[in-house]
Amino acid sequence: MSRQIYWPNPFLESVLVGDYLQRHSMPGDRIAVLGSEPQIFFYSDRLSATGYVYMYELMEPQPFAGAMQADMIREIESAKPRFLVLVNVPQSWLVWPDSIQSIQDWAAGYVPRHYRVAGLVEVHREGPRAYWAARLRARRPRPTTSRSGAATNRPVTIGRRGNRRRSAHVTAGQEATNFGNASLEMPMLD
DSSP states (O other): OOOHHTOOHHHHHHHHHHHHHHHHHTHHHHHHEEEOOOOHHHEEEEEEESOOOOOOHHHSSTTHHHHHHHHHHHHHHHHOOOOOEEEOOOHHHHOOOOOHHHHHHHHHHHHHEEEEEEEEEEEEEEOEEEEHHHHHHTTOOOBBBBTSSSSSSEEEEEEEEOOOOOOOHHHHHHTTTTTTSSSSEBOOOO
């Protein structure tokens, strides 16, 4: 039902992401979510590495947006979360034409330097598709389009911090961090 009402919000995908986080982290590990998907903390049973769990107020054209983004960046860099989830679904950000977007610029540089991709969950109307480990290496996130040209799926990519091997998926993840397509990335710290 949520897929019909709230498409393309990644609610079903968040369950898979949370399950993955829970299985691949320790109870005391912190995670960060760049996007407005706080349900991931619930599904993973992990605490946030930052006090910011929604991006909406950071994107609003208001006088504190830049300082709030800088604060979130400091908190994430200081906490070095084991996982970092990049939500690249427009509804998770609600960027305004005059939004300060320094956090996206920061993520585009920080994530590829400190994280590597470990999984991919694609958002499809008919349900999520998950790719982990070996299946991930063979899969490159490619949004499909409908007859009207609109994107009909949105990839969710998961990565791991530390090992900075370069692969097609790391490259795809770097492209996703520019927030120009719709994806989630979940990098993981070693």
